[in-house]
Structure formats: structure tokens, C-alpha cells
Amino acid sequence: MTHQSMDHTAAALVAPGKGILAADESTPTMAKRLSAIGLESTEPRRREYRELLFTTVGLSEYVSGVILFDETIRQRTTDGRPFADVLSSAGLIPGIKVDAGTKPLAAFPDEVVTDGLDGLRDRFEEYAELGARFAKWRAVLRIGEGRPTPTCIEANAHALARYAALAQEVGLTPVVEPEVLMDGSHTVERCAEVTTEVLRAVYDQLARHRVRLEATLLKPNMVLPGSDCPEQADDERIALMTVEVLRRAVPAAVPGIVFLSGGQSDEQATTRLDAINRHVPQPWELSFSFGRALQAPVLRAWAGEEANRSAAQAALLHRAGLNSAARYGSYRPEMETVRA
Template sequence: MSIEQLAETAQAMVAPGKGIIAIDESTATIGKRFASVGIENTEENRRAYRELLLTTPRLSQHISGAILFDETLRQSTKDGTPFANYLAKQGIIPGIKVDKGTTALAGCPGELVTEGLDGLRDRLKEYYKLGARFAKWRAVINIAEDIPSGTCIEANAHALARYAALCQEQGLVPMVEPEVLMDGDHDIQTCYEVTEATLRSLFGALHEQGVLLEGTILKASMVLPGKDCDEDADVEEVAESTIMCLKSTVPAILPGIVFLSGGQSDEDATAHLDAMNRVGNLPWPLSFSYGRAMQQAALQLWSKDLKGNVAKAQALVFERAKANGLAAQGKWEG
């Protein structure tokens, strides 16, 4: 795929008023979500739940792409249509999570590095054949006393850049996700400083690895105080801090930025996105790539009757997609 085609896909991913739905939970992670609402973690239940999300009527009005897990990319709707084919027919771009999760970073207590580069080229070839047109890799940055270290930030930035280069080689748009976790009691200024250092390292590594930014999407975490911080931050402060951090680190040539919800409530994630877009005059589109903030209410409703509540659960999914689509244009009314 040419850089023009990669750029075209990337731009479609951040089309006005549209965002990405993230349903790429691993089998273990979705098992925890299912357990919290009393659903058995079977392959058929996982398939049925993903079908509920992906076949939500009118979803493509506000959703441009969907990040899938390996199992999901290989599954089909109940009538036998592969999910990737179904999405493409709806005008939704299929994507795939390709990292293999985090492991302890040797020599850096309390810090993590993401694995999955071994064999990635061949996996990307297969995913492209299965219909994926973009991929996602998540790095995790913890904030605590004396961390993150420069070693941790650089190791994760290098892995993200190697992954991104391999994606573009195989015709997939890389979504790079360096998540700065909300866990901890740090204040918003500390989050700002860590996020800034992380993004500077990331874009330096992308440049060194020859990654074409025109065909790359950033999945960013917002600048927020830690969950256990005594000092709260209002919507405007989060929006202003996040925009300032991005403007100081992210090249204007990037097609767009999508945010992860990162443990925020559904409404907070939407309100923060809306506030940022109301500022206006930004170098890139700011949109969303939410998982829990798109799904949680629907999952709780569906769990009460797996067959009888599909339409009602889909209505909730559409409502969340519409709200975030409006927020991506600074038009959400709350």
C-alpha cells in the first residue's frame, strides 16, 4: 500500500464527527468484564457480544473504525459474514490489536514494557489478508515515586516505533498508544510532565525508524490527575492541559489524535473531548477511541437477558457513539 493509501485510511479514521470503537479486549480481560455482570466467558458469548456491538444499527454515522482482538477478526456474524467484511460494507474500517500485552521491564521495578515484536511481520501479513486496515499497539506508563524512568519511556517508544514501521511496510495504518495510567495520587502537573516526556520520546523514535506520520494515528491519554489525588481538576483544566501538552509535542502533519477513556466515567470522557474541540483552531482532529466508555452500559443491560435485550443494548451503544461523535465536533450538549 502506498503512503497515499495509508494517509487516506488514516484520514478516514478521524473523519468529522466519527471515532473508533475499541473492542479488542483479550480473552482474559473480557472474562473479567463478563464476570462482573454474571456472563460465562465462552467463545460463543464473546462472539455474540461483539456481534451486538458491531451490528448496532446506524453505527457508521458516528464510528469510523473498530479495533478487534485476534479471535474476533476470525469470527463471523450469526449469518456467516466475517466481521471484517460486515464492517467494510458498513463503511467502518476494521482494525486489529497486535501487541501481546505487558511484562515487567528488567532492571526497572514497577515498570512495564509491551511485548509482541517477534513474528509481527508475518502476523501483520495475515491480518491484512483477513481484512484489517489498521493496527494498534499499547504501551503502559505508570506514575509513582521515582517512576517512570527514562529507560521505561525510551524502551516503550522504541517498541511502538518498530511496530509502526512494520505496520506501514504491510499496508496497515499504525495506531500508537502510549497510555499514561490514571492509577496513583499524582497531580495534574505531574501527569502533564510525564505525558510530555513520553510523547517527545515517541515522536523521536518514530522519526528514527522512518515512520511516515501522514499514515499514523496517535491514541493518547488525557492529562488528568491520578484517581487518588486530593486535588480534582475541572473539565476546562483537563482540556487546556491536554491541548497544551499535545501542541508542544505532536507534529501538525499527523492526520489526527484519538483519545482513550482510561478509566474515566462515560460522561467525563465525553465532556473532556467536547471541551477540547470547543477550543477550536487545532492542528489536528481530536476524536475518540473508547472501549469501556462505549460499552459498559450496554453490557450491563445485555447481561440481564442475552437474547431479549440485544436491541435495547444496541440503542445504548448508538447513544454513546452519537454523544462522542458530537463531542468530537465540540457540539455535545451534555
């Protein structure tokens, strides 16, 4: 693929009013989500649930692309169509999560580095053949006493850059996800400090690895106080600090920023995305790549019952529509109760 087609994919993923559905939960994570609604996680059940998501009529009005898991990109609908084809024909861009999860960083207690670079070039070629047009790799950084260390930041930034270069080599647009977790008692100011340091390290490594920024997206955390911090921040403060950090650390060549929801409730993720989008124009599109914050109401509505399928799809459309409104800074809390 050419530079132009990767650039085009990046721009299409952050088209006005649209964002990404992250449906790339690993098998253990999916087991947790299903057990929360009293269901056992089996391959047929995971397939059935994801088919429900991907065949929602009208989803492309609010969602530009869908991140798949390795199992999911190989699955088919009940009538035998590969999921990637179903998405493409509905106007949604198929993507793939390629990292292999986190492992302890040797000699650095409580710190992790993401696995999955071994054999990635070959896997990328296979994923491209299976229909993926973009990819995602997640790094995880924890705030704590003396953490994250410079070594942990550098190891994760380096892995993200190597992944991104390999993705572009095969023509896939890389989504770069350095997540600073909200676990802990740190203040919003500390989160801003760490997020700035992490993003600067990531863009330094992307430059060293000759990654074309126009053909990438950034998937960062919002700047939030730790979940155990006694002093929480309001949405406006979170929005201001998030935008300030991004302006200090993210080059203008990056076409879009797709926030992760990371531990926030459905409504929190939407109201904060809305607050951030009230500070436009910025050099980049400010969008979403939500997993749980889009899917939680869908799982509740579905509960594993075929009879609830249309209600579950309506819940997905409703939630996606609210996040689409937040992209324009036009979301209102009262929209929560008015079904589109």
C-alpha cells in the same frame, strides 16, 4: 498498499464527527467485563456480544472504525460472514490490536514494556489478508516515585516505533498508543510533565524509524490528575492542559489524535472530549478511541439476553452519538437522558 491508501485510512478514521470503537479487549479483560454482568466468558458468548456491536444499524454515522482482537478478526456472524467483512460492508474500517500485552521491564521494579514484536511481520501479513486496514499497539507508563524512568520511556517508545514501521511496511495504518495511567496520587501538572516527555520520546523514535506520520494516528491519555490525588481538576483545566501538552509534543503532520478513555466513566470521557474540542482549531482532528466508555452501557442493557439485543444496540448508538457531538464541542449533559 501505497502511502496514499494508508494516509486515506488515517484521515477516514478521524473524519468529522466520527471516532473509533475499541472492541479489542483481550480474553481475560473480556472475562472481567462479562462477569460484571453475571456472565461466564466463553468463545460463543464473546462472539455473540461482538456480533451485537458490529451489526448495529447506523453505527457508521458516528463510528469510523473498530479495533478487533485476534480471536474476533477470525470470528463470523451467525449467518457465516467474517466480522471484518460485516464491518467493511457497513462502512466501518476494521483494525487489529497486535501487541501481546505488558511484561515486567527487567531490573526496573514496577515498570513494564509491551511484548509482541517477535513474528510481528508475519502476523501483519495475515491480518492484512483477514481484512484489517489499521493496527494498534499499547504502551503503558506508570507515574510514581522516580517513575517512569528514562529507560522505561525509551524502551516503550522504541517498541512503538518498530511496530509502526512494520505496520506501514505491509500497508496498515498504525495507531500509536502510549498510555500514561491515571493510577496514583500525582497532580495534573505531574501528568502533563510525564505525558510531554513520553510523547517527545515516541515522536523521536518514530522519526528514527522512518515512520510516515501522515499515515499514523496517536491514541494518548488525556492529561488527568491521578485517581487518588486529593486535588482533582475540572474539565476545562484538563482540556487546556491536554491541548497544551499535545501542541508541545505532537507534530502537525499527524492527522488525528484519538483519546483513550482509560479509567474514566462514560460521561467523564465524553464531557472532557467535548471540553477539548472547544479549543479548536488545532493542527489535528481531536477524536476518540473508546472501549469501556462506549461499551459499558451496552453490556448493562444486554445482560446476555437475546431479548435485550435491540436495547443494547440503541445504548451503543446513543453513547456513540454523544461522543460524536463532543467532537464538535456541542455535547450537553442533558443529552444524556434524551435518546436519539
